[in-house]
Structures are given as structure tokens and as C-alpha cells.
Amino acid sequence: MRRPKKIPLRTCVGCRTILAKSMLVRVVRKPDGTVTVDATGKLSGRGAYLCRSQQCLEEALKRKSLERALQSDLDRDVVDQLLLDMQQMD
Numbered sequence: 001m002r003r004p005k006k007i008p009l010r011t012c013v014g015c016r017t018i019l020a021k022s023m024l025v026r027v028v029r030k031p032d033g034t035v036t037v038d039a040t041g042k043l044s045g046r047g048a049y050l051c052r053s054q055q056c057l058e059e060a061l062k063r064k065s066l067e068r069a070l071q072s073d074l075d076r077d078v079v080d081q082l083l084l085d086m087q088q089m090d
């Protein structure tokens with residue numbers, strides 16, 4: 001049985017909505033421990049997905065779901081950088 005090409009789906013760690021991977025921003029904790037927005041989707045490390053929205057990032061931080069997904073504590077300056085990076089993607 002052949003199925004049509006599957007669209008990769010991921011869950012936003014902020015609002016828990018399941019969306020096509022391409023609609024989401026990947027945040028990654030690189031092997032050196034830095035947390036950054038992965039604009040290419042190709043960085044290695046532990047990743048988490050978020051909608052391109054500040055609300056979802058703030059929600060994920062409030063619930064600690066981003067930190068849980070990345071298994072890393074996030075400093076406020078890291079968070080501010082993530083917000084900046086996400087804004088620049090649009």
C-alpha cells in the first residue's frame with residue numbers, strides 16, 4: 001500500500017497545536033549547550049518546535065515546556081535572543 005507523501009508534523013511546545021514542521025520554528029540546544037533558533041532546521045542537538053509567535057514562546061516558558069523539551073535552563077538573555085530571532089524570520 002502506497003500512501004501519499006506524508007507532511008512531517010510537529011507539536012508546538014507553547015500551544016500544543018500540531019502543525020506542519022515547515023510552519024513552526026525549531027529551537028535547538030546545540031551540543032555545546034547554546035540554545036538558538038534553528039533557521040535551517042538542520043542543526044544537530046535537542047530540538048523543540050514553536051509557532052512563529054511570541055505568545056507561544058512566552059507560554060512555553062511559563063509552563064517550562066521549552067526547558068523540558070530542551071533539557072536545559074533558559075536565561076532571560078537567551079529568551080530575548082530567541083524572540084529577536086523569531087521576529088527576524090518574518
Ligand SMILES: [Zn+2]
Binds near residue numbers: 013015016017050051
Ligand atoms: Zn503555538
